[in-house]
Amino acid sequence: MSSEIFNPNPTIFAPTKSNKAAHAYAKPHSLWLDDGEHTEDEEYEQSDEPESIDQDEIFELIRSISDPEHRSMTLEQLAVVSAPQITFDPRHRDRITVEFTPTVPHCGMSTFIGLSIRVRLLRSLPQRFKVDIRVKPGSHQSEHSLNKQLNDKERVAAALENPALLEVLEQCLSSAGHPDHDH
C-alpha cells in the first residue's frame, strides 16, 4: 500500500446517534407503560411481524469501518458514507446502491474504501442482495473506472487474493459493527 498521504487534515463530522434508541415507553399500540418486569423473552417475542432490512440497518453495517488513511476515524466521521447514500431499487428490494464520497477528488484510497464496503456487505447481507457500489458523481477524478472496478466480481475476488491487502482490509473492518468503540 502506498505511503503517500492524500488528505492529511480531513474534515470531521459528528456521527449521528446509533439508531435513535426508542424509549422503553414509546411502544406503539400499548396503553401501558412498560413496568420493567418483562423478561428478556417477552421483549423479543413481542411481535411476530417480520422486520425487513432497511437503509439504517445497512448503514449500521458500514458506518464504523475505519478510514484506511486515518485509522482512528470512521468512514462516517469523514462523511465518506451516509445513510441517505444507500438506496433501494423501488422495483427490486434486493437491489441496493451504496454511494460513497472520497474526501478529496484525487484520493488514491478510494478503491480500497469501496472494496472494504463491498467485503463488509458481502459478509453481512443475505446472498439474495445485489449490491452496486459507486462513488458520488463528480467526487472523484477517475469516477468511471473506479465504479467499474468495484463492481467487477473478478477484480474484487482477485484483490482479495492479495494477502497484504487483505490484512489492511481486515484491520479497517475490525472496527465495523462497533460504533461506540473508542479507537
Next chain:
Amino acid sequence: MSERIDRLVRTWIASEQEQEIHDAASEISQGKATLLDLVKSLGEYLTSEEDDLRTKGVEFLSLVLAQCPPERLNRQAVRVLVSFYCGKLEDTETIIPALKGLVTLTKLPAFTSPDAVEVVKAIFAHVKMKVLVQSQRFMVFSIIDNLVARYREALKDMSDEFIRGYISLAEGEKDPRNLLLAFAIDRVLLIEFDVQKHIEKDTLETLDICLPVYGPAIARESARKLWNCLKLEIFQPTDNVTQEKALKTTQILIQTIYSASEAERNDSAEIEGLAKEACEECIQILREPEKSQAQHAIKVLCAFMSTTPSVARYTLARALPHLVKLFLDPDELPNRAPTLRLLADLIEAARISTAKDSEFLPEDGNVPLSPYKDEVLGVLTVGLKAPVSALPAIDGLKSMMLTTGLLSDEELGFIVHNVNEILQKDEDESEITDAVLELLSTVSSFAPGHVSGNTLPLLFTSLPDHAPPREAEAERIRYWRTLAYLKKLCTQPDLFETLVVRLSTKLDLVCVPSASVGDSAPVDLEPSAAYAHSLLKTIADVLSAKIDVGHKDVTKYIDRLVPRLYNLFIYSALLAEERPVVATDARLLAVAAQIITLITQTLTAGRQEAFVKALFAAYLEAQVSQLAEGIQKVAADKKFAPLEVAVPVPDETAFLNRLLEWTVTHAENALQREAVVHTISAVVNRHAENLESFLSTNVTQFWNSQISDASVFADARRNAIATVTWLSKALLLRSHPGAMTNVERLFELFDDDSVSWDAARAVGRIPGPDKVLTKRNHAVIKILYAQKYCNVVLPRIIEGAKSSQSARQNAFLVALAALIKSVPKSTYAHQMSSLLPLLLRGLDLPDNEIRASVIDTLQAAATSSGKEENNSLLAEHTSSLVSTMLKNSLASNMPSVRVRVSALRFLGTLPDVIRYDVLHPQKATVIRELGKALDDPKKAVRKEAVEARTKWFKFTG
C-alpha cells in the same frame, strides 16, 4: 615513518598532551603513516597486563581517529578497527575509549552494514549502561543513533534482537540529554520497525520524572527539540495512550520551564518562549475547527490549562477570543458545531484546572474564565438554538456552571431558562434532551430553586388532568415523555417533594374524577388506569433511585404518601361493588405496593411496628383509619375485609395455616395468591424457630392434600407447588433443614407425568434470587446458602439424569437447567465436566426457555475465568456444540427469537475460546449456515448473525 609514530605514542602515554594527538593525526592525514601503523605501534600497550596502560592505548587510538580525515580510512582499515574495537568492549578497562572510537568509526563512509550489525551485537553483549556515567551513555546512544540513521535496513533485518537489545540499553535512562537522543531513535524505531509500542511510553514516563529534577534551565535549553518530538506524537498519534502520555510530558515541560519564573514575575508579564510559540501554532491550526488536526490542537491547549496559572491565563486569552470570533464569523457558519465543541473542551479544561488544585483556587470572582464569561455565555446560548450545535453548547454551559465561583445566580437562571425552551419545543426524543436533563439535574444538585421554579411548572402543566382516550397515541406519548423527564429530574429532595404532591393530586383526579366529570365518565376505564399506572410508576422509579443513592428523605413519605395510597385503593375497592372504578386494576395495585414496600424498607424498627399494627388493624379488623387517610371518604357502611375470613393473629401457626388454606380456597387470581404466599414466606423466614408445628404438621398436610394427591387438578397442583417453592426458599435462606425435606418431596414427583416438570423447575428455582426475601426487606439470609444447596442437589441431579429411565431423566435435565440459571456460576463451575454432556442433552428438550437458559450457561462457561479448563472441555464437544447451535439459530428450525439470538452469540464466542486447529474443520459449514441466519426476519437476530459471521471470517490460524 613508524618510528615517528612510535615516538609520539610513547610521549603521549607519558604526558597525555593534546600535541601528540594532533601530530599523529596529521602524519596520517598527510599519508606518512596509516592508522594500522598506529595500531602496530600501540601494540604493546594494547595488550599490556597493566590496566592503566591498556586504557591509555585504546584512548590514544580513538583520539587520533577522531581527528583523522575520513578519506584516509579505507575499507580495510575500517574493517580492522571495527573488530578491534568490538573486541575491546569486552575489556572493562578499555570499554570507554573503545566507545569513543566507535562514535567516530560509525560515521565513516567506509563503514558498512555488516560492520553495523557487528558493532550493535557487541554493544548489546558487553555494554552495561548502569555502570557508565552520563557522558559515556551518551556515546552509546550516539553510536546507535549513527547506525539507525545510516544502516536502518541491516538493523531491521536483526528485527527482534535489535529491538530487545535496544530496549535493555535505554531502559532506566533518566538524563534528559541522553533521552533526547533516545527519543529521536525511538521515533525511527516506532515508525520503521516492528515494535511494541511501550518503548516510547517508557521514555515519555521517564521524561515526566526527570524534567522537574533537571530544572528549568535544561528544560528551556531543550524545549524546542523536545516539543518537536512531542508534537509528532500528539498530532500524528500512533495510538491514544501514547498521545495522552505525550500531552502529559508537554504539560510537565511547560510546568518546569514556567513555574520557577512565575514567582519572580508579576502576572501581567508577557509569556515568552515555548508556551507562546506552541500556543500560536495551535491557534493557527484552530483556524480550521472542522478538521481533524484541530482536535489535537485543542488537546494541547487544554493540557496547558493545567500547567501554571500564567500559562493558563495566556492560553485562555489567546484561544477563547479566537474561538468566539470564529463562531460569530458569518463565513464560518457551517463550522459552528465543531467550533463549540472545541470551546466546550477548553472550558472544561479550565474548570478542571481550578477544581483539582486548591492552590489555584482564586479569590471570589477571579476565575480564569471570568473575563470572557459574557461573550462565551452569549455564544453558547446562540449555539443552543441550533440542533447541530446544541450538544457541545450544553456541554460548555454545564462546565461553566460547575466552575466554582464563575456564574452568578441570575446567570444560572438564565441558562435554565434557555435550556427549558429546548425541552418544550423538542418534540423528538433525542440525545439533546438527554443532555438537557443531565444539565438540569446537575443544576438541581446545587441550585434546586431554578429547576423547581422554572422547569418543573412547565412540565407539570403539560401533564393532562384526565387520561387521553385510547386512540390518542400522540398525547399518550407526550405524557409519557413528560413523566420520563420528571423521573430524571426529581431525585433531589425538594424536587421530589414537589413531584409527590403534584403527581398524587393528578392520581386522585384520574382515579376518582369529580362528580361533574364522573356523570359523563367514559365507559372505557383502561386509559385512565394506564395513566394512573404511569404516574405511580414514575414515583416508584424515582424512589428506587433515591434509595440507591441513600437519600434520607424517603422515610417521611410513610406519612405523606403511604396513607394517601391506601386511602385511594381501599376507597376504590369498596366503591367497586357499586360501579367500575379505575384503581382496582391489578397493575395499579402492584405498582402502589412497590412504592409502599420501597418506603417501608427504609423505616426504623419502631416505625415499622406502628405501620404493621395499622396494617393488621385494617386488613383483619376493618379499622382503616390508622392506615388510610386522604381526600376520598371511605364509605363507613362498608367493611374492608379483604381476606373474608377471620384470621387469628396472636397464634402465628394458626395464622399462617389459615393463609395457606386461603391461597387454595379464596384466592381469585395469581396476584392475590402471590401476595399471600409472599406474606407467608416472609413470616416463615423471620420466625421459623417458633413455627415447628406449622412446618411439620400443616405443611405436610398441605403437601398431601394439594400436591401428592394425583386426583387434584393439575393447575391447582402447580399453584401449590409454587407455594411450596416459596416456603422452601424462605427456609433455605436461613439454612433451615425443612427446605431439604420439601426438596425430597419434589424429587418424588419426578415420576408423575402431569407435574414432573413443574416439580423439576421448582427444585431449580428454590435457591434463585427474588424481590421479596432480600436484605433490603430484612430477610434472614445465611451466607453460602446457594452453595450448600448445590452441594447436595447437584450430585443427585447428575446421578438422576444419567441413570434413570428417559421421562424421569428429562425431569432431571429440566431441574438442572433451572438450577444453573438461579445460582451463581461459582457453585457449579467445578462440576462443569460432568454437567456439560447433560447440558448438551438439555438443548434437545422441546422447551425454548430451557434451551435459552442452557445456551446462556454455556456462554457464561466459555467466557468466564478458569477458562483454560472449561475451554478444553468445550473443545471436546466442539462438533456437537456447533451443529446444535446452528440448528437453534435458524428461523426455519427455531421459532424463539431469544434462543436464536443466544445460539448465534454463542457461535460468535467459539472462535475466541477454542483453538484454531480444533475448530477449523467447522469453519466452512458455519460460515455457510450463518449466511442463512443473515436473512432472519428479525433485526436483533440478524445483528448477532453478522457479528458471529464476522468473527468466523476473521478466524485464521
